[in-house]
Amino acid sequence: MNKMTGWTGRVLHIDLTSGETTVLAPPEELYLRFIGGRGLAGSFLRPQVKLPWDHPDMPLLLFTGPLVGTAAPTSGRSTVMSRSPLTGTIADSSVGGRLGFQLKRAGWDGIIITGKAQTPSGIEIEEERIRITNASHLSGKTTSAIFNAFADGRRSVAAIGPAAENGVAFSALMVDRHHAAGRTGIGLCFAAKNLKYLTVAGSGKVRVHDRQALLAAREDILRLTAASPVLMGRHGFSCFGTGSLYDLMDSRRMMPTDNFQRTRFEQAGEMNAHAYREAYQPEKYGCMGCHIRCKKIARSGGARGVSMPEFETMSHFTALIGNIDLHLVLTANALCNDLGLDTISTAAALACYRELAGDIDLTPCLLDLVTRIGTAADDLGRALGRGAQDFARARQHEESAMVVKGLELPAYDPRGAYGMSLAYALSTRGGCHLRAYPVSHEILRKPVATDRFTYSGKARIIKIAEDQNAVVDSLSACKFIFFAAGLEEYARAYAAVTGLAATAEDLQNAGERIYYQERIMNAGNGFTAMDDDLPQRFFTEAGSGDESLPIKPLDREAFLAARAKYYRIRGLDEQGRPTPEKITELGLR
Amino acid sequence: MKELAEKYARRLIIAGLAEAPLVCGLEDEIVWNREDDRCAMLAQVIAGMHCNALICAEPAEPYRTILSFLVRKYPIAITPGDCETRTFLHDLPVSSIFSAEAILAHLHRRKSVTVAEAKSLQIVTFGTVSPEQAFVTFSSVCFSAFVLFFADYLADLRASRVTAEEQAAFARAVSLLNPPPAEPPELLRGPFTSENQVIAAMIEAGLYTVGFRLVDSYFGNISCRLDDTVYISQTGSSLDELAGCIDPCPLDGSSCAGITASSELVAHNEIYLRKASRTILHGHPPFAVILSMDCDVADCPNRGQCHVRCSLARFIRDVPIIPGEVGTGPTGLCHTLPPAITNRRGAIVWGHGLFTTGTTDFNEPFSNLLDIENMCRQEYFARIRAATDQKNKN
Numbered sequence: 001m002n003k004m005t006g007w008t009g010r011v012l013h014i015d016l017t018s019g020e021t022t023v024l025a026p027p028e029e030l031y032l033r034f035i036g037g038r039g040l041a042g043s044f045l046r047p048q049v050k051l052p053w054d055h056p057d058m059p060l061l062l063f064t065g066p067l068v069g070t071a072a073p074t075s076g077r078s079t080v081m082s083r084s085p086l087t088g089t090i091a092d093s094s095v096g097g098r099l100g101f102q103l104k105r106a107g108w109d110g111i112i113i114t115g116k117a118q119t120p121s122g123i124e125i126e127e128e129r130i131r132i133t134n135a136s137h138l139s140g141k142t143t144s145a146i147f148n149a150f151a152d153g154r155r156s157v158a159a160i161g162p163a164a165e166n167g168v169a170f171s172a173l174m175v176d177r178h179h180a181a182g183r184t185g186i187g188l189c190f191a192a193k194n195l196k197y198l199t200v201a202g203s204g205k206v207r208v209h210d211r212q213a214l215l216a217a218r219e220d221i222l223r224l225t226a227a228s229p230v231l232m233g234r235h236g237f238s239c240f241g242t243g244s245l246y247d248l249m250d251s252r253r254m255m256p257t258d259n260f261q262r263t264r265f266e267q268a269g270e271m272n273a274h275a276y277r278e279a280y281q282p283e284k285y286g287c288m289g290c291h292i293r294c295k296k297i298a299r300s301g302g303a304r305g306v307s308m309p310e311f312e313t314m315s316h317f318t319a320l321i322g323n324i325d326l327h328l329v330l331t332a333n334a335l336c337n338d339l340g341l342d343t344i345s346t347a348a349a350l351a352c353y354r355e356l357a358g359d360i361d362l363t364p365c366l367l368d369l370v371t372r373i374g375t376a377a378d379d380l381g382r383a384l385g386r387g388a389q390d391f392a393r394a395r396q397h398e399e400s401a402m403v404v405k406g407l408e409l410p411a412y413d414p415r416g417a418y419g420m421s422l423a424y425a426l427s428t429r430g431g432c433h434l435r436a437y438p439v440s441h442e443i444l445r446k447p448v449a450t451d452r453f454t455y456s457g458k459a460r461i462i463k464i465a466e467d468q469n470a471v472v473d474s475l476s477a478c479k480f481i482f483f484a485a486g487l488e489e490y491a492r493a494y495a496a497v498t499g500l501a502a503t504a505e506d507l508q509n510a511g512e513r514i515y516y517q518e519r520i521m522n523a524g525n526g527f528t529a530m531d532d533d534l535p536q537r538f539f540t541e542a543g544s545g546d547e548s549l550p551i552k553p554l555d556r557e558a559f560l561a562a563r564a565k566y567y568r569i570r571g572l573d574e575q576g577r578p579t580p581e582k583i584t585e586l587g588l589r
Numbered sequence: 590m591k592e593l594a595e596k597y598a599r600r601l602i603i604a605g606l607a608e609a610p611l612v613c614g615l616e617d618e619i620v621w622n623r624e625d626d627r628c629a630m631l632a633q634v635i636a637g638m639h640c641n642a643l644i645c646a647e648p649a650e651p652y653r654t655i656l657s658f659l660v661r662k663y664p665i666a667i668t669p670g671d672c673e674t675r676t677f678l679h680d681l682p683v684s685s686i687f688s689a690e691a692i693l694a695h696l697h698r699r700k701s702v703t704v705a706e707a708k709s710l711q712i713v714t715f716g717t718v719s720p721e722q723a724f725v726t727f728s729s730v731c732f733s734a735f736v737l738f739f740a741d742y743l744a745d746l747r748a749s750r751v752t753a754e755e756q757a758a759f760a761r762a763v764s765l766l767n768p769p770p771a772e773p774p775e776l777l778r779g780p781f782t783s784e785n786q787v788i789a790a791m792i793e794a795g796l797y798t799v800g801f802r803l804v805d806s807y808f809g810n811i812s813c814r815l816d817d818t819v820y821i822s823q824t825g826s827s828l829d830e831l832a833g834c835i836d837p838c839p840l841d842g843s844s845c846a847g848i849t850a851s852s853e854l855v856a857h858n859e860i861y862l863r864k865a866s867r868t869i870l871h872g873h874p875p876f877a878v879i880l881s882m883d884c885d886v887a888d889c890p891n892r893g894q895c896h897v898r899c900s901l902a903r904f905i906r907d908v909p910i911i912p913g914e915v916g917t918g919p920t921g922l923c924h925t926l927p928p929a930i931t932n933r934r935g936a937i938v939w940g941h942g943l944f945t946t947g948t949t950d951f952n953e954p955f956s957n958l959l960d961i962e963n964m965c966r967q968e969y970f971a972r973i974r975a976a977t978d979q980k981n982k983n
């Protein structure tokens with residue numbers, strides 16, 4: 001009998017080859033060390049991580065954290081994890097919607113899926129009951145078709161689209177229609193198991209140690225978010241969605257334009273979140289248990305019910321590829337969601353193609369190109385579907401692939417924020433801003449502003465933030481709320497839920513362990529300092545600044561010096577590899 | 590890092606918060622603003638946590654006197670009365686041992702610890718991105734201690750429970766107060782017709798607001814309307830360093846570039862839409878904050894929730910006191926402030942601070958800010974005298 005609160009103490013193992021399911025009861029110590037979500041998933045991935053991504057024994061993991069399903073704010077999230085078909089690194093994505101919430105209420109801290117089904121299959125979890133279904137009739141169907149097929153509103157639904165079934169390396173997993181586990185090709189990991197969809201429904205209550213203390217922590221967190229202009233302000237995420245960053249990136253001259261050849265997009269003023277609001281009168285929508293509700297869904301403009309693009313999509317489907325048609329952004333976003341494509345990687349692959357083709361106008365054929373990628377319709381579609389790095393390399397122009405470790409970069413140009421250059425280079429899942437999220441202090445001034453044009457102090461800031469966000473993904477909460485609250489408040493929520501006398505520092509220590517374990521896994525697959533690097537362009541070409549705001553190329557020496565500092569601070573050797581001492585210190589033998 | 594450590598050491602001194610602060614920044618090695626015997630022990634503190642900056646300093650007077658008293662009254666933790674500190678710091682833990690272990694036990698949970706040993710009193714704060722964070726916390730601890738101390742004393746006096754120790758601390762703290770700021774300065778004259786003029790005027794007014802100690806540098810805000818654009822200080826910007834920290838926000842909300850603008854942008858906007866103001870100044874002058882919390886309504890059903898629920902029309906002479914929390918939540922001051930300030934020279938937000946407006950430039954809101962704070966200070970001591978007289982009568 002589970003004596004823990006917060007966790008259910010049960011993990012479900014499903015072997016798709018045999019169709020057998022087993023219930024695991026991980027030792028309490030494992031929970032304490034890895035919390036849940038991304039941390040716990042990582043500890044189940046590690047023993048198998050050297051296998052090829054499509055090996056039947058490679059686990060596909062979905063884990064929630066102790067706060068999921070409780071009154072802690074933004075705690076409806078979960079982590080999907082495996083090894084990335086796109087990058088070869090670990091692959092993980094924090095995903096919203098109701099998936100984690102339902103899984104937890106069904107009595108599971110996580111599920112481990114191994115093996116490979118004979119035919120396209122689905123997994124249906126309802127409380128204790130697990131059904132593996134034949135999904136052949138859904139093969140090739142879009143994600144909307146799957147969501148429509150399960151439109152009973154009760155269960156949470158996760159599905160892949162045709163892109164994954166066609167082998168696109170950056171396929172996404174779509175959840176509850178409007179949410180994506182977008183990055184690193186998690187969708188393809190589902191396809192590798194012949195798994196088309198997963199549904200979960202649960203009705204149990206998550207046990208909480210001290211409800212009053214949890215409500216007190218919740219009050220503190222809500223008050224902090226109310227005081228946050230970024231989250232709840234007039235121009236913040238709650239009103240405009242993440243798209244509210246668009247104007248800011250433009251004014252800071254860090255909007256990646258023409259495949260990062262420039263950093264200013266002249267038409268940005270007309271393509272901002274306000275323009276979308278005028279055109280589509282979007283309504284607010286959010287993940288389970290969230291009061292910020294940063295998602296937006298169109299109500300008019302001939303797009304009723306369609307997800308509004310996130311900031312990254314808004315930026316990459318305009319500036320990065322030279323498009324000035326707002327409606328085309330919305331349509332391309334919807335098409336990517338339907339096909340199950342990661343919008344960032346899709347746009348970035350197209351931007352790479354466009355640059356190599358001489359900056360041609362992609363807009364007339366944009367939707368056609370996206371479809372060709374998602375359906376692997378022809379040579380070009382298939383080539384692009386292997387990702388920008390593979391595409392550029394095959395054409396002997398690797399320098400045009402704007403990727404780190406093979407993962408296409410999101411919409412913040414690092415020449416305008418030096419911490420971001422480190423964050424990209426060092427992220428354990430490749431070119432991603434979310435691991436350390438330095439936008440918070442370099443641009444959004446939280447918890448205080450840092451000078452965005454210096455490396456001074458950044459190595460340690462990045463390390464601390466990576467650890468913190470590893471905790472956030474493990475609890476599991478939403479990174480956005482950390483623009484306002486901190487581990488100080490979330491430690492109190494965690495302590496109230498679990499009954500453990502944990503401090504912010506204890507959680508931060510667990511975060512360090514979780515992150516280091518990811519470095520261990522990547523190092524085991526041959527990743528070294530050579531991979532902790534940025535595309536050459538950032539060191540040789542200036543961005544689009546002017547006299548009052550020059551955007552210079554990054555100083556390579558300074559970048560390498562900061563990276564070396566980071567290695568020392570993190571306890572890695574000069575090649576960025578884990579050291580035996582640190583492994584022992586963190587109890588990761 | 591060394592530069593930042595030195596910068597914030599200087600700022601602590603200029604702001605009258607500390608006289609000989611120790612500030613460190615940390616990347617792959619620790620750098621201090623100066624050498625000191627305590628560095629070795631503090632290095633252990635740093636080694637025991639994930640931070641990149643630390644401040645340890647004895648607060649300057651009158652904060653030292655005030656905190657020395659408060660730590661004896663509240664030996665576990667001081668709970669601030671003002672809203673902003675309570676929102677961001679929750680409470681201010683107290684320790685009686687100046688050791689790495691004792692300090693760490695508190696800093697693992699909170700952003701500050703006040704350590705009071707026999708003869709010494711130190712505030713220790715830290716940051717995870719910059720010494721600035723540690724500075725902001727340090728300054729908030731001093732501000733909220735000040736507010737709590739004077740508010741407590743008035744309440745204790747009325748309830749006839751002032752101890753000899755409290756009386757002595759009060760007398761000493763009062764004797765150490767800076768004299769009330771005198772005449773307001775001559776600020777740039779409006780009406781302003783260009784962005785450059787607006788920005789110059791804002792930078793100047795911000796500088797004086799901090800210089801006159803009408804705000805602890807980080808928590809005020811300031812704005813100016815030019816045509817249909819509101820220029821406003823950015824969130825978390827220091828009012829005495831506004832260059833490069835002013836966001837232009839179209840009144841109609843057609844750009845989100847102001848996402849970094851002060852959390853009070855909505856309130857400012859709403860004021861501009863209701864009244865012919867051109868400038869708004871918001872500071873946290875201590876006596877206005879203290880008086881806003883001084884309410885003697887017996888058995889009020891909203892007691893304990895005054896900062897969001899108070900429904901009484903309260904005034905300090907002509908200046909209304911209103912409830913409202915920072916930001917735009919359902920109980921946010923963006924709902925209460927604009928109607929309250931419409932026909933007034935200023936309004937005080939309960940336990941938080943003072944807003945003033947002007948029709949052409951910053952001369953009017955600045956002198957209003959100063960006047961109202963001086964008036965509140967006089968009123969505070971008038972209430973002290975009244976309570977003392979009452980006590981003597983009984």
Ligand code: SF4
Nearest residue numbers: 286287290293294478
């Ligand atoms: S802020 Fe947005 S992404 Fe985060 S939990 Fe809320 S709705 Fe989901």
Ligand SMILES: [Zn+2]
Nearest residue numbers: 808809941942
């Ligand atoms: Zn304020």
